[in-house]
Amino acid sequence: MYAISEQDNIQERDRMKTAYFRRYGCRWTELCRLPYFDPTTMGVIDPMHTFMLGLTRTLWFSVWVKGGPGGDRVMLRGRTETNERELDLIHALLRQFEMPRWFARLPADVGYPAGGNLTSNEWKALVLLYGPTAIPLVLADAAAECSEGLAPGQVPRVPHEAAANFLKMATALKILMRREVTEQDLVRAILLFKEWFEEFVQIYGSKCVTPTFHWLTHMAAQIRRYGPIHGFWTYLYKHLNKVMKTYRTKNHGGGELEVTFSREWKHKMMIARLSAALVKQDEDPMGKEVALEIQKQTRDQLRAGTLAEMVQQDGVGDESRAEQRRCVADGRSQTSSLDGSQLPGLLHWYRQHRPAWDLRRPDEYNTPEDSRFLDDHARFHQQFLLQGRRIDTCPQDKPNKSDSLVVMRMRPRLAWASELRSVFAHKQCGETRLFVEVTWLKPLEQELTIQGVYLPYPELEVEFWQYEKYLAPDADGPPAILLAQLLDGVAARCAVEVEGHLVWVTAGISLHISYRMTRL
Incomplete structure (x- = not known):
């Protein structure tokens, strides 16, 4: 390890940082001065961006909707002037879903430009709920239709293996996103992911592979080291950013903006904690009625869900986990x-x-x-x-x-x-x-x-x-x-x-x- 003192000039610092990168393959950080710090091992890969915004988005949008880098194999096609196709069949299923109100709803035109970009919460809902339920049914029907009249040696647009291949990925991600994970779970999740990756390359080709695919292979080691991903992923903070964008800042600057965010957030958290505590008690019937009415009248479901989750996770160790159970x-x-x-x-x-x-x-x-x-x-x-x-x-x-x-x-x-x-x-x-x-x-x-x-x-x-x-x-x-x-x-x-x-x-x-x- 290189010791860089305050007396070193800028050119010497740059030279030593470059040498450090060439030797160890990672950039210099002041944390590297710590004798026990290993940047390769202790650098955390965020599960939210890896699972939802990386892996799931690549498969759904880049591969299925766009047809890969060349756009020559679109598996989820949009409607034509006369016919509804795979995307519309998925939309029809989504409209019939009965799911808890706190679970994210997908846009009505997901997959079309009018559907816009999905949030991390919506990507999570897609891979855990809507995808495993609806997508394999549509892919199976499309594969059966594509196999009819297929010439010998011709590759079908939608292969029969696509449905089962997606279920492998969804299963691996759902296991890794559990709040309690055993060693047996980790072994199964990584095995499923490796099988999914090998089949993915055979079905869609190596041109569709991104670096995100490799990052997930390190997730089991991270969970063994730091615990379930809910303790170190940025999923909740992604929601928090969206919540703070709704606050009225009145064009404050010069440090006042941060104070405004802090006060508004503290006010919302106090109300959320108070209502959550009043709902669970029976000594004050009037307070319980007021808390129930506050929760009933809350219209911003995203904000209420984020605040509720923050309050739910604002506990200490086993006591917080016991409350969830x-x-x-x-x-x-x-x-x-x-x-x-x-x-x-x-x-x-x-x-x-x-x-x-x-x-x-x-x-x-x-x-x-x-x-x-x-x-x-x-x-x-x-x-x-x-x-x-x-x-x-x-x-x-x-x-x-x-x-x-x-x-x-x-x-x-x-x-x-x-x-x-x-x-x-x-x-x-x-x-x-x-x-x-x-x-x-x-x-x-x-x-x-x-x-x-x-x-x-x-x-x-x-x-x-x-x-x-x-x-x-x-x-x-x-x-x-x-x-x-x-x-x-x-x-x-x-x-x-x-x-x-x-x-x-x-x-x-x-x-x-x-x-x-x-x-x-």
Whole structure:
């Protein structure tokens, strides 16, 4: 290492910096004076720019929409005067999506010049949710159409391998973007990425490769060194920049602009923290009502989401992570009687998990004198918080259930989706538990060919279901009444015609992956 003192002249400094670069392959920084600093190892590659603005944008826009450097192989074509093509099919699917309100929506004309440039949040939504759900279906249909009448030796515009190749990339990125990552996860993610890259070169050619592809190979080492990417990526600060652009600065200068930003940001954070704290408490009903109204009237969803995420991450270590895992009731509540469909399910749960209590139905007669009866009253809530996200209850006849879809991972190959009907706190024998009543979607009776493409990638949590069909309470499957803490996350859903059948396709959005192999 070169020691550069303050007495060295400018020419000598430049000469030594140049020699340093030629020897070590990196630029000089004052941090290099530290004996333990290794710029090659300790220089962090930002995951946000690598994943979203780099890898995803290259595949979607540069390769699929523009057709690569030469523009000779456009896979997602735009509409003509008479026909709608691949981009329009994707737009049709996007319009049908039911997803949580806090998740980013893509522009109506994404892929066209009128759609504009996507933000990092929208690129993230594309690779985690919309892409794995919609794009493989469109690519599979396009590949089947391109293979018809193909001359021997002719390369199809859309190869059959394109759909599965994209799912490999999406799976690798979703694993790397988890908040909790194991060594086994890292090994699988990097293996999937390497397989994806080899297939990418075979499908699209080496001319479509960018330096971003290589940077991702270092991501596993960074995660081992610094922890999950949420601790060192610039994703949240990208949102913060957009939030600060909305502040009124009144043309301040000379250092006043920074003070204005600081004061405005502190004011917004104080309101966000105060409302978040008031919503979770029950001692001050008026304060809770005011906080609920503040959150309800917030129109700027981007700003509210950024502030909420900043407040959620403004914690200390394990305490903050424990808060994200908590499942708590939220919103207005009232005490009501359990109806005829809820009583049997709740009684079944207690008999299965608390058999020593030997509970009886409230309307059961001819029982011993010392019998215990199930309390037929509970405290019902309109919402509950799961992993820091608010989920609403909804009746079955509600047209749009975007904020009421939840998912539970039953086993590695099945993420079972359902609609949330009710949330209630039930007290029995001095113990209070939070239960949910859900209506599970009904699996397909016959497996579709496209499902085989998704089978090797359970991390994407993409499943197919019968359209507008629900599992009967007494059918073989998960119970309709279960503990709220067993739910793994929220889900998104869209209706699509696949192989001549109208089906529901769901995609789970789980922060933490777990499997329910025990009794529910």
